[in-house]
Amino acid sequence: MSTPTSNRRTGRRPGTTDTRDAIVRASREQFAETGYDRATIRKIAGAAGVDPALVVHFFGSKENLFREVMALPAVVADAMAALADGDRSTVGRRLAELVVAVLENPATRVILVGRIRSAASHPEAATLVRETVSRDMLRIATALDTDQPELRATLVGAHVVGVAMVRYIVDVEPLASVAPETLIDLLAPDFQRYLVGTL
């Protein structure tokens, strides 16, 4: 799940955006590999090839760094909210496609895995993750204008967390290696019920 970071500073001196991006990538990897409580600003800075002071300069505290890098990219959050606009009878499948795309892309999977590892490792991190999980899923559940959107959002969230744990963190077969298309087929009916079905 690591992406190469070693040659990021070769060639020209990196600008502010490059440096910030390097810190974002390194911190996501640290949180995903070790969880919130064992990730340190020093280790993240080391992996990004920058001075720890620079991490503090850009992000302030570790808590704030976690909040920023563990948010889903805006493009994903927007795609999620947009799911509610299409045909209601297939919204579960569209969500399954988006969730599987996020989980199968190493750049976004690292965010989900980082949240889960962190939430499991420390109550303080759990608080941070709690806000994030509810917010992401609540957007689509609310947009669909059904009863109990909060409960629907947490049911979808719980299912995504469970699949991510078993498939990517604990690696239980055969779920760990079913094809992405199969995973979409498996998740779609559950999401359909959670989002617009009778609970």
Next chain:
Amino acid sequence: MSTPTSNRRTGRRPGTTDTRDAIVRASREQFAETGYDRATIRKIAGAAGVDPALVVHFFGSKENLFREVMALPAVVADAMAALADGDRSTVGRRLAELVVAVLENPATRVILVGRIRSAASHPEAATLVRETVSRDMLRIATALDTDQPELRATLVGAHVVGVAMVRYIVDVEPLASVAPETLIDLLAPDFQRYLVGTL
């Protein structure tokens, strides 16, 4: 989720069974609270009020201790296998009732939470948990004599893990506080499909 352990050694001197039970309880609590990698035989012994050497005497290594105390009690494993004997059209509900009973009972919830926290915290613990998860759920899936029992078992396992994470570890509302009966209603249709439905 902690149960009182401080007065366990007052009164008469505990016998072998009492001592072993105290170690089992203390180690489940430690694994559930801190995860496998941060739980130590010293801390577990301290919580159980015994000498660390006694923990080693009874259980050998930390790895072996984890294996023994993180197995579901035989009564639960037997109840799970027996679910396959009844009416197939309601097997999902019976499994949901059993899963919710296990999760709502602090004495067994601590086992599930301990597995999840441990698997999330360390790859080595993930290996231990992997075996356990597959074994428990595979028993019922195999007994039902359907196609793809391994995949069905991991789907049920993933769902239980996700709900346990969100409800008991990350505490996301409203799933964290729905009544047990409601949780059974929510899980039953998913389990029904996973166990005997079309995947």
